[in-house]
Structures are given as C-alpha cells and as structure tokens.
Amino acid sequence: MFVQSKLFTNFILLCVFLNAIVIGLQTYPSINSAYESLFEKFDLIFLGIFTLEVILKVIVHRRKYFKDGWNLFDFIVVAASIAFMQSQFVSVLRILRVLRILKTISSIHSLRRIITSLFMAIPTIGSISLLMIIVFYIYGVVGATFFAELSPVYFGDLSASLITLFQIATFDDWANIYRPIAENSPLSLVYFVTFIFLAVFVMLNLVVGEIVNNAANIPADVEEDIAGIEKDVHDIKEDTSEIQQLRDEVRELKYLLLEERNERNERKYKSVN
Template sequence: MNHSTNKIQAIVYHPRFTAFITGLIIFNAILVGLETYPEIYQPNKVLFRYLDYAILALFAIELILKITAEKKRFFKNGWNNFDFVIVVSSIVLYNTNLVSVLRIFRVLRVLRTISAIPSLRRIVSALFMAIPAIGSVTLLMSIIFYVYAVIGTAFFGSIAPEYFGNLQLSFITLFQVFTLESWASGVFRPIFLEAGWSWLYFVSFIVVATFIVINLIVGEIVNNAQKLSEEIEKETGDIKDDTTEIGELRKEVAELKGMMKQLVERNN
C-alpha cells in the first residue's frame, strides 16, 4: 500500500505532471474562449463537447491522484479545496438543467491556472494578506471621499447639479474622477469655466485619493509578496542546508565503511 502511494506521489509531484495539468488548464481556457464565437462553435459543437468531457475526466483523475497521494493533508490546503469545489461541482452539474451555473463553473476552471503556477499563488496570497491593511486604507479613502463630496456639493451644486446636485451624485462624480475616466472634459472643464479656483479641488482630490491611496494599497501588496518570497527563499535555503548535511554524512559514512573494510582486511 505504501509502495503504491509512493508511486502516486512521485507522479503527482513530478514537474512534467504539473506542466501537463497547467497546459490542460490553459487549453481549457482557450476552448471556453472559442465557444464565444458562434461561427467557430456551432459547426464544431460535438467536438467541443467531447473535448470538454475529456478535460473534465483528466481533471477528475488528477484530483483522485492528489487525494490518494496526500490523503488528509489534501484538504488542509486552501488551493486544493478550491480545485476540489470547481471540479466536483462541474461533474455534479454536468447532466442537470442548470446550464448557466455549469457555464460559470466551466469558466471558473480557468482560475485553476492560479493554483497551478506558484508565482500567481504568491501574488494572490499577498493580496489576501493585505486585506486588513486594505480595509484601513478603504476607511481612509471613504473619509476623503465624504469630505470632498460635501465640499463639492456645497460649492458646485448650483454650477453643475447633474454632477454635484446632492451628496449621492457627488460620490458618483468623485468616483469617476478617482478612476480618471473623462474627468477633465466631462466634469472639470464645465465647472472650471464658472469657478476658476475649482482646479485646486480636483487636482488635490486626484493627488490624495488616486495617487497616494492607490500607492498605499499597491505598496502593501508588494510588501506582502516580498515577505512571501523571503519566506520561500528561507525554506529553500534550509532545504539546501539539510541536503548538504545529508551529503556530508553520507561521505563520512562512506569513509567509515572504507576504514572498517581496511581493518577487516588487515586482521585477515
């Protein structure tokens, strides 16, 4: 039993197996994209269906191999649980009438690329680690939005009621300015013609809300990604040290064996 488990582990953890699964996920993503073109999908509907059967079957086999290799440890990994939910849900819903739900899960299979590529996993893990800090930054951004919305409603409500007529409209307008989407021609210039000092309001908001706040969020994610990379490098270094020590021990054992052999030959 242990021998067969070791064989399965050797298969699952082999780089070629990982590369094959990654390629399969990418191929599945390409198929899902091609299905959005009726001129390609309609004449080849049967082919697409059989390819989807084959891909789902291979995903199921991969899942079974991983569970067999890792046993209880499989469900302690969040990425494994993510893969399990997507694959099992795709299988369970395949022959049901919930076609729209099935399509969602088929598209979600593309997200398995994240779990298959270590660099993407690190980025997503860094993003989740940054959520508490992002929450604080979001609160700060909400306060900034509220202050500027009140000021905008008070000063520009009569000039541009469609943008700053009330607090809700001011929030929506500020969000448009925050995204830098047509803020100059659509929002700023008509107000600037009536209130020349309004550039101070808009420029200060963009500098504070867009540049500073976004950089805070990006900086937090980058810091977490760097921490994860350092932890991985440290673990890799420890493994290398352990490997070196094992090599040295083997060398010493070989030397001891040689010395023992020489002593036995002398005694004889």
C-alpha cells in the same frame, strides 16, 4: 515523483489553456451551434483529465493535499463540475467551466506568489479603503455644498457628487466636468487637484506599495526554506560520509581479526605437529 514533475505540470497547464480556448469559442453562437457536440466531447475530456489529476494528487499527498488552499479549490471545482454535469442548472455548469481557468494560478508558482501577496495585503487594503471612503465622503459633501447650483447634474446632491468623484478618480472625462465649474469658481481648481492627488495618486500608491512589499517578502521566505533544505541535505551527506567511514573501519577490523585468527590457527597447527 511523476505528479510533481515539470512534465506533468506543463501538461495540465496546456489542458487548462486549451479548455479556456474552447470556453471562449462557445461564446460565439455561430461557432457553438456548428461544433456543439465536439465542444461537449472536449469538455468531458478536459474534465476527465482534471479529475485524474485530483485523484493522483490525493493518492500521493493524502491528507496534506487538502491543507493547501489551491488544491482544495481545484477539488471543489472538479467535484462540482461532475455533480452538475447532468443537472438542469446550465448557468452554474458554465460558471464552473470558467472557474477551471483559475487552475492556471495553482499551476504557475509566480502567479500563486502574486495572489498570495494580494491576500496578505487585504487587512491593509481594508484600512486604506476606509480612509478612501472618508475622503470621498468629505469631498462629496463639499462638492454638493459649493457646486450644486453651478453643476446640478454632477453635484446636485451627495449621491450625485459621490458618483461624480468616482468618475473623476477613474479619469473618465473629468476635464469636461471641471471646466464649466472653473469658469464660475476659480477655487474649484484646489478642490479637484487635491481630490485627484489624494484619491488617485496617494491611495493607489499605498495599495500598490503594500502588495509589492508583501510580494517581495514571499521570495525571501522561500529562499530561507531552500537554504534550510540545502543545509539539511548537506548534513545528511556529511552523516552518510561518516557512516561510510565507519563501515570501512569496521571492515578493516574484521580483516585484521580474520588474519590474527588465521595466524593463531597456523601456530596451533604447527605446535601440534
């Protein structure tokens, strides 16, 4: 099938990359002002190609096309781009143009696997996020209680303490926050080290581990589907061979019956003469 062929997929992927390059060039005012009309023509061409892709896939897959979330996303982006083409909402049209780049995900199966594993991990990530909020809140209250006088800029109140903890979790200049406090409070080492260990190493590894675990389970499911398909193909081949064998046997029976009829006719002819 042409729509599902590798050649067609690679062509659409190439158009997505070229469309992304054009969108990137439009962000430079000097280049955009010099080639604005050309960029608009390219945009119409890419939109026409993506529209044709959607139409062909709808014709081939029919209702099954809209059961796939990625196909539905592509359809909405293309349809919205056509709807806002002549509108005054330029910012919305630009956002839709950028969203076309996400068609790369729907075209590359490995990217779809990663995004699928990420969505599968959302319930667990939500629980981890709740646990992280609790950890941040506890350490924020402790920091505002013990370090407010030593560093009022960073730990003057709960909100300042939470912002400082977020900065420490991203390792953004956290050493300069820690050193002035450590000069007056040696026990602050325990505070900072335990927070970094819990908020960064433990929580981040939990999130990454959950995503990797889901990503590892997806190929196993795919391999099971492939194995099932191969088994069905093997069974079909066996059934086909049996049908062919039955046809050969029927052909032989017809040949034997024909010979027997000819012999009977010959004997009858001889008896009459």
